[in-house]
Amino acid sequence: MTYTCQNCGVTAKxxxxxxxxxxxxELENACAVTAEKVCSEKIDEIKFSCDACGSVSASSDNLCVPIEIR
Known part of the structure; x- marks a missing residue:
């Protein structure tokens, strides 16, 4: 189990x-954070997008169908 930021989707224990x-x-349920909800100071940390729903994350582990953002 972990906590997630309601603003930017970053997770922490x-x-x-x-x-x-x-x-x-649960980390596997972390999808649902779109780029519009990411805090401006955290946007540079975003490295992955979910190919299924468009969610974004700094870690591929937080997305159900991760693809690397180029």
Whole structure:
């Protein structure tokens, strides 16, 4: 289990590491964060997009069908 930021989708094991932590989630259910919801200071960390739903993440582990953003 982990926490996710409601603003940018970044995940962490500790709530205190996030600017707007949400309830605990399972990492495999982390899809649903679109680029429009990513905090501007975190956008450079985004390296992957989900080919199924368009969600974005810094880690491919957080997406169901990850593809690398070029």
């Amino acid at each position: 500790e709530r205190s590491k996030l600017c707007n932590p949400a309830n605990e989630i």
